[in-house]
Amino acid sequence: MSVCLVCAFSSCNKFLDRESQAIFTDDQIFSDQNMVKSVLANYYGRVSWGQQFGDNGSFAMLDEAGFSSGSPNNMQEFPNDFWRMYDYELVRNLNQFIVGVRQSTLDENNKKSIEGEARFIRAWTYFNMIKRLGGVPLVGDKVYDYTSGMDPAELQLSRATEAESYNYVISECTEAAKMLGSDKTVNSARANKWTALALKARASLYAASIAKYNYKTPDVKTAGNEVGIPALEATKYYQTAYETALDIINSSPYALYNANPDKGKNFYLAVTSKSSNEVIWAKDYAYPGETHSFTNNNIASSVRGDIDANFVTPVLNLVEAFEYTNDRKGDLKTKTATGDYIYYTNPEDLFANKDARLYGTVIYSGADFAGTKITYQAGVRYKENGAWKTVTGSPGASNDKFGGLITSEDGPTTSNDMYVNKTGFNIRKFIDENKDASTRGRGSDIWFVRFRYAEFLLIAAEAGLELGKPQAELTGYVNKIRERAGIQALTTISLNDIIQERRVEFAFEDHRYWDLKRLRIAHEIWNGSADNYNAVHYALFPYKIYAPGDPNDGKWVFEKQKSSHTLYPRNFKYQNYYNFIDQNWINNNPKLVRNPYQ
Amino acid sequence: MKTFFCKLIVSLCLLLGVFACGKDNYDAPQSTLSGHVTYNSKPLGLRGSNQSVYLQLWQDGYQFRSPINVYLTQDGSFSAKLFDGKYKLVTTSGNGPWLSSTDTLLVDVKGNTTVDYQVKPYYMMSNITYNVQGNTLKASFDIETIDASRTIDLVTLLVNDTKFVDLGQYTYKIEQTGINVGHVELELDIKDILTKSAAVYARVGLRVNGITEALYDSEPKKLK
Numbered sequence: 001m002s003v004c005l006v007c008a009f010s011s012c013n014k015f016l017d018r019e020s021q022a023i024f025t026d027d028q029i030f031s032d033q034n035m036v037k038s039v040l041a042n043y044y045g046r047v048s049w050g051q052q053f054g055d056n057g058s059f060a061m062l063d064e065a066g067f068s069s070g071s072p073n074n075m076q077e078f079p080n081d082f083w084r085m086y087d088y089e090l091v092r093n094l095n096q097f098i099v100g101v102r103q104s105t106l107d108e109n110n111k112k113s114i115e116g117e118a119r120f121i122r123a124w125t126y127f128n129m130i131k132r133l134g135g136v137p138l139v140g141d142k143v144y145d146y147t148s149g150m151d152p153a154e155l156q157l158s159r160a161t162e163a164e165s166y167n168y169v170i171s172e173c174t175e176a177a178k179m180l181g182s183d184k185t186v187n188s189a190r191a192n193k194w195t196a197l198a199l200k201a202r203a204s205l206y207a208a209s210i211a212k213y214n215y216k217t218p219d220v221k222t223a224g225n226e227v228g229i230p231a232l233e234a235t236k237y238y239q240t241a242y243e244t245a246l247d248i249i250n251s252s253p254y255a256l257y258n259a260n261p262d263k264g265k266n267f268y269l270a271v272t273s274k275s276s277n278e279v280i281w282a283k284d285y286a287y288p289g290e291t292h293s294f295t296n297n298n299i300a301s302s303v304r305g306d307i308d309a310n311f312v313t314p315v316l317n318l319v320e321a322f323e324y325t326n327d328r329k330g331d332l333k334t335k336t337a338t339g340d341y342i343y344y345t346n347p348e349d350l351f352a353n354k355d356a357r358l359y360g361t362v363i364y365s366g367a368d369f370a371g372t373k374i375t376y377q378a379g380v381r382y383k384e385n386g387a388w389k390t391v392t393g394s395p396g397a398s399n400d401k402f403g404g405l406i407t408s409e410d411g412p413t414t415s416n417d418m419y420v421n422k423t424g425f426n427i428r429k430f431i432d433e434n435k436d437a438s439t440r441g442r443g444s445d446i447w448f449v450r451f452r453y454a455e456f457l458l459i460a461a462e463a464g465l466e467l468g469k470p471q472a473e474l475t476g477y478v479n480k481i482r483e484r485a486g487i488q489a490l491t492t493i494s495l496n497d498i499i500q501e502r503r504v505e506f507a508f509e510d511h512r513y514w515d516l517k518r519l520r521i522a523h524e525i526w527n528g529s530a531d532n533y534n535a536v537h538y539a540l541f542p543y544k545i546y547a548p549g550d551p552n553d554g555k556w557v558f559e560k561q562k563s564s565h566t567l568y569p570r571n572f573k574y575q576n577y578y579n580f581i582d583q584n585w586i587n588n589n590p591k592l593v594r595n596p597y598q
Numbered sequence: 599m600k601t602f603f604c605k606l607i608v609s610l611c612l613l614l615g616v617f618a619c620g621k622d623n624y625d626a627p628q629s630t631l632s633g634h635v636t637y638n639s640k641p642l643g644l645r646g647s648n649q650s651v652y653l654q655l656w657q658d659g660y661q662f663r664s665p666i667n668v669y670l671t672q673d674g675s676f677s678a679k680l681f682d683g684k685y686k687l688v689t690t691s692g693n694g695p696w697l698s699s700t701d702t703l704l705v706d707v708k709g710n711t712t713v714d715y716q717v718k719p720y721y722m723m724s725n726i727t728y729n730v731q732g733n734t735l736k737a738s739f740d741i742e743t744i745d746a747s748r749t750i751d752l753v754t755l756l757v758n759d760t761k762f763v764d765l766g767q768y769t770y771k772i773e774q775t776g777i778n779v780g781h782v783e784l785e786l787d788i789k790d791i792l793t794k795s796a797a798v799y800a801r802v803g804l805r806v807n808g809i810t811e812a813l814y815d816s817e818p819k820k821l822k
Contacts, residue, residue: 076648076766219692219808523810528766571766573810574692583664597692 030104036114039097043121044189048283049085049128051510053292053448058083059427060312063526064507066537066566068313068422076568077528080580080598083513084132087125088139094122095143116179120191120199123172126165127203131514132579134227134595135162158591161225163233166207170240173200184253187274187447189284194252198280198451201244201459208237209518212466216520220577220596227578227596235467242463245456249477254280254453256484263486264359270484271360271449271509272430278454282447291443300363300426301395301410303372305438307419310411314362314425314507315563316538322355322504325487330354332540334558341557347375347542350558356486361507363426365542365556370433376424377408378541381557383550390543395420403546403554412541414564422565424540429508454481454505462498481505495519517577528571537566573597624681631655631685631705632677633713635670635694637744642719643801643816644694645764646672651694651811653715655705656686670694672762673816676715680707687715695719695806695813697745719813720748720806721779728800728819733789735821737802741779748806750777755784755802759795763818765803769795788821798822 029035051058060067061082067073098118101111129136137157144155160168177196185192211234214220221228248254257270257278270276274284285291297311316332323330332350333342344350348366351358363369365376379392380402393399393406395413407413411421430446437444461477471492478501479489485505490497502515516522525534541559545552575597586592634641635653644651653676654665668676668687685705691698696717705713726739737755752775756768765771772786784802791798798821805812 217808530768531771568766574808575810584662587662587664598690 026100030100030106033106033110036101036104036106040114040117040190043090043094043097043118044283046087046090047121047124047128048448050083050513051508052283053285053294053430056294056297056311059298059508060566062512063315063534063537063570064318064512065312065314065427066423066563068310068565069308069420070418071416072565072567074567077571077573078576080575081582082576082579084579084582085128086133086136086582086585087129088137090125091122091139092143094118094125095139095141098122098141099143112179113181116176116196117191119172120176120180120196123169123176123196123203124199126172127169127199130162130165130169131206131517133581134222134578135160135165135225137589137592138165138168156589156591159224159226159593161229162210162227163207163225163229166203166229166237169203170200170207173197173203182253187284188279188282189447191281194248194254195281195451197244197248197252198456201241201248201456202451204237204241204244205459205463206514206518208234208241208463208466210520211237213518213520217523217574217577220520220574222593222596224593226593238463238466241459242467242469245460245463248280248453248456249460252280252453254278256453256457256480258484263356263484267357267360267485268428269360271452272446274447276452278452279447279449280451280453282449284447285443285445287437287442287445291437291445292448293440293443294430295432295438295444295446296440298427299431299438300369300374301419301421302374302408303369303435303438305435306440308438308440309419310421310426311419312427313421313423314427315423315566316425316540316560317533317536318504318507319358319362319364319425319540321500322358322361323487325353325355328488332558332560334540334560343545343552343555343557345555347556350556355504356484357504359428361427361429361504363428365424365540367428369426369428369431370435374410374426375408376410376412376421376540376542377405377544378412378424378559379543380406380546381543382545383547403544403548405544412539422539423537423563424542427508449509455511457481458498458502458505461493462495465493465495465498516572520577522572522576523574526570526572528569528573530569532569535569535571537563539563627679627681629680629682629707630677630710631668631680631707631713632675632710633715635674635676635696635717636714637696637717637719637722639714641674641816642696642717643803643814644670644672644674645766645811645814646670647762647764647767650764650766652690654688654690655680656688657683658686672764672814672818682708687713689715689717692809693811695804695809695811697747718744720745721750721804721813723802723804723813723815726802726815728821730788730821733787733792735786735788735800736783737786737800738781738783739802739815740781741777741804743779748808751775751805751807753777753782753784753802753804754812755786755800757786757788757791757798757800757821758818759791759797759799761797761799761818761820763799763801764814765805765812792822795822 059065101115138160173196177193180193182193211229214228257276260266270278296308299309301309320330351364363374379390381390382402396409397407398405412424432444432446436442457477461474464474474493475490478493543557545555547553578595580598581592581595649669651670653668656665668678670676687703687705696719722742723739729736752773754773756763756771758768769791799818800821801815801818803812803814
């Protein structure tokens with residue numbers, strides 16, 4: 001027996017000692033430029049967090065859109081680990097890579113720009129951790145290794161302060177910008193000088209607004225300033241943000257995309273088309289091989305290529321946030337002052353004179369998508385014995401008694417059916433017009449935009465405002481964006497104007513959550529109150545009138561109502577300003593200080 | 599010969615399988631730790647829904663530490679099934695509507711154990727009355743300051759059609775801000791809920807600035 005076991009475990013020792021054919025050595029990697037590039041590509045593929053195509057539900061978490069397909073969503077509060085990330089594995093990999101590149105035999109120029117790219121990705125990774133967790137341990141360029149018998153305390157670093165952490169990101173971006181080239185990259189997929197400066201401007205703005213506004217949440221800080229930045233630092237950060245944003249505005253090869261005379265279409269293309277000259281950095285996708293299912297999941301029913309549709313659909317709140325060309329209040333006019341319906345001949349008439357960006361961001365009733373007109377119809381209002389009544393059906397149902405179609409294939413309904421619209425709108429931004437892209441098998445190769453030119457106009461305006469720059473200069477930046485959107489120019493701007501502008505300009509681009517957080521207004525806007533329009537999701541239900549002989553026959557009325565599929569108002573608590581530090585991380589590294597309210 | 603060895607190994611494995619493993623599971627914990635969160639030995643009314651307010655139990659002596667969250671119910675009570683042993687009971691700063699303190703309550707759980715956790719709220723509500731006149735619900739109470747380091751954010755009167763009434767679970771509510779210490783009267787039209795619901799419960803609450811969770815009447819009042 002024992003002989004048998006010994007044989008089994010010791011027989012083929014040569015087999016076990018063979019060199020792997022599948023693992024490259026460092027020498028093999030760092031001597032070949034294409035190998036280096038493919039390692040770098042791996043890192044670029046690992047840096048999507050928060051609102052992103054890999055997590056379709058992330059678009060339904062805020063006040064932009066809600067879940068539509070299937071049964072209602074019953075999220076009551078933002079969890080303590082909401083969108084949390086803590087990726088020191090990636091940081092270590094990048095540090096190994098940086099060491100490898102520095103020691104490699106690649107030519108010096110190439111070496112420099114590759115190191116710059118890696119350092120930019122590392123700064124982006126840190127920035128994403130910092131905006132969730134506050135100050136984090138900064139490991140620098142050192143590659144930490146554990147050898148058995150060593151004291152693990154050497155590997156356990158304590159958290160830097162929030163200010164130090166932002167400073168690190170800012171200085172790394174400054175360094176990376178010096179190493180990187182300034183030419184545009186293919187599909188804006190790789191970092192260049194401007195990408196590094198873009199992150200520098202954004203990180204500075206975040207740090208500045210935290211420093212300025214964290215007085216509003218005096219309990220959201222830690223004794224060692226791991227969370228919380230002293231107010232004195234604000235001006236310095238605003239200055240950096242302002243100067244960096246101006247550098248991008250004035251010297252970069254990017255500009256506001258304005259190639260299409262149709263302003264609505266133009267805005268859609270500015271963000272969604274890869275020919276846009278506005279996008280500084282994006283997560284690029286390519287068919288075949290690297291596609292995503294954002295189009296498949298969220299496309300409108302009547303233009304879908306597969307069974308899936310309407311997973312996440314925009315809420316009325318976002319639609320109303322878009323201004324009218326000559327009216328800053330964007331509320332849709334569905335009823336008269338006396339509470340009667342306003343009758344519209346065509347459904348799209350309700351949206352006439354809205355900000356053109358509404359068309360580019362959201363599909364509303366009567367708008368077209370890829371040449372098909374999309375009409376939402378929740379039901380029919382008809383007259384019976386002189387009284388108005390409403391009938392609704394399942395999507396596509398019709399009955400001659402009510403003049404034909406009752407409920408459109410595109411919804412909306414309040415049922416729990418899968419793939420059926422529940423809010424009366426669909427997302428247009430980032431949705432592929434290529435019908436094949438909405439199939440499960442193919443997927444879409446639309447990019448996800450991370451930085452684009454418009455952001456830096458708004459950063460220059462916001463930082464300039466806080467620094468007391470003249471209004472004429474500030475309105476200049478903002479009005480460029482408003483002019484492209486086809487809405488009235490402003491003569492003065494306030495911080496609230498900028499918050500509003502960012503909300504509509506960058507809907508679905510992973511800005512809203514972080515903007516409300518850094519300005520410390522999230523707990524006021526999403527206060528969990530069922531009476532608060534800002535916290536509750538609303539839907540828009542269009543009804544067609546069927547009343548032969550009545551002057552309003554064939555016209556449309558609209559009903560604003562609470563969304564049936566978002567059960568609870570958004571409730572952002574003080575503790576949501578920073579994610580909790582996971583207990584496992586503390587077990588592994590007792591030097592980590594807990595976050596507030598934890 | 600080879601088949602013999604094979605059979606031997608297979609049967610040995612089977613024997614191992616049959617005899618080797620006794621059940622090595624622990625028995626489920628048998629002891630209950632229960633009690634109230636109190637101020638001056640009066641239990642506090644809290645939000646009992648959605649695991650909002652909690653205490654934490656920690657136990658020393660193990661390599662990895664993770665807390666056991668003990669969720670509080672609306673009358674301020676808690677209970678947890680535990681193994682016998684020494685635990686530390688703490689509150690998380692900023693979670694409940696009371697002053698944060700780093701005080702740790704050492705609890706020796708042996709069989710069923712009852713322990714009250716003392717806290718110091720910022721304000722207390724007393725002399726709470728509810729009064730239905732027709733379709734109007736009137737509530738009044740006195741606010742007593744215990745620690746003025748935080749100001750009052752709002753006072754509220756809530757009604758719901760279940761026994762669970764708080765700022766996350768309510769049908770109708772009225773809120774008043776800018777309240778100082780003293781006597782407070784709140785009025786709410788409850789015609790709808792009185793006619794539509796089989797049961798109606800009312801409760802008053804008080805929230806301080808900087809803390810998400812409010813302090814409530816310790817017992818919702820049944821109106822219907």
